[in-house]
Amino acid sequence: MTEPEWARRDLLKAHGMAKEVDALAPRVRTVTDGQEIFPGVRVRITAGHTPGHAEYVITSGGRRLIAFGDALHSPIQVDHPEWSAAVDHDPVRSADHRRRLVAELEETDTIGFGVHFADVVFGQVRREGTGPAWRPLDARPSEGER
Known part of the structure; x- marks a missing residue:
């Protein structure tokens, strides 16, 4: 995932994806x-x-x-x-x-x-x-x- 996209993961959480973001967090590698x-x-x-x-x-x-x-x-x-x-x-x-x-x-x-x-x-x-x-x-x- 791109660094700017991951830096704004709060937007995903605001759209009801907090569970998914938290599950991905330990596996994310930014580019x-x-x-x-x-x-x-x-x-x-x-x-x-x-x-x-x-x-x-x-x-x-x-x-x-x-x-x-x-x-x-x-x-x-x-x-x-x-x-x-x-x-x-x-x-x-x-x-x-x-x-x-x-x-x-x-x-x-x-x-x-x-x-x-x-x-x-x-x-x-x-x-x-x-x-x-x-x-x-x-x-x-x-x-x-x-």
Whole structure:
């Protein structure tokens, strides 16, 4: 768990999770921004969703995967990063982060993993029409990518 997230465990307790927090306490190992937690896997602490929301950046063979967790809750937020989820504790900071994240996901050889994206969890961001769009990895390429 990230250090800032664990430091604010009082928020979890305030939401009725005191028993769970107390049970986890002896087992929690905190990580810091940029820490390599496994070869090729780095923690990136991001702003807005929770005080210590984490993404994981996995690199191998010249490619990278960004597991962005709760930074994006729906593919529609790729085109509308200003739309926050109701649970974002800082909507302005979370929107700023989503804009940067979408730009990163547009980079060549970058794949995103969106745990909340139902059956299209692995994808890339590509420009379509007037803005960016989430393209599932198994989708056919758009006209510009052929």
